[in-house]
Amino acid sequence: MLINTTKETVDEIKKVIEANPEEGTCVRIFLAGMGCSGPAFGLALDEKGESDLYCESEGQGFLMEPEFHEQFGDFNLEFTDGGYLVTPVNAPEGYGGCEGCASGCN
Template sequence: MVTMTHPAKEQLDQYFAENPKSPIRIFLSSGSCAGPRLALALDEPKPSDAVHDVEGYSFLVDKELLEQAQPISLDFQGQGFSIASSLVLESGGCGGGCSCSGGSCS
């Protein structure tokens, strides 16, 4: 199951008012030093995808990932989208006090 908040829908409405509408993939990004995270990208459906139509938008999620991560909720808070799920993600190699730059920790 995929849901989205009203602020997320408003942001998508604004974006697609000026751009061609396309399905939105929710995927597991390998991340950077902050570790893996769920991310968004415009994409086309694949046979291995579950497609969720939510308030006029098609969200694509690999069926195996969806099994592990559902429910998935998309929100928008000021600086960008956030994706909440039941997926337990390990944090990256940066511990407290380090800064991440260019994919490496210092």
């Protein structure tokens, strides 16, 4: 398991952890839902479970369930425009765009 991120992104994560210490010290990446442009991924503070995959990037611990990693692989994580952009390393070109939405994305 590999999470590509930056020190700046991890600094933002650490601010969230400091504000919510009871939630956990690791960041879990998970499937938040499916939309017309594909899967949407979420982040949550958590502690490592017995079966979790774990890695550190820029000094921050990250978690994933093994089945989730088998399906989606490694991830890129970036803090941008006040939020986190979570994308699979091997995402197809145009991933996350709105070209698949019949109603468009407003």
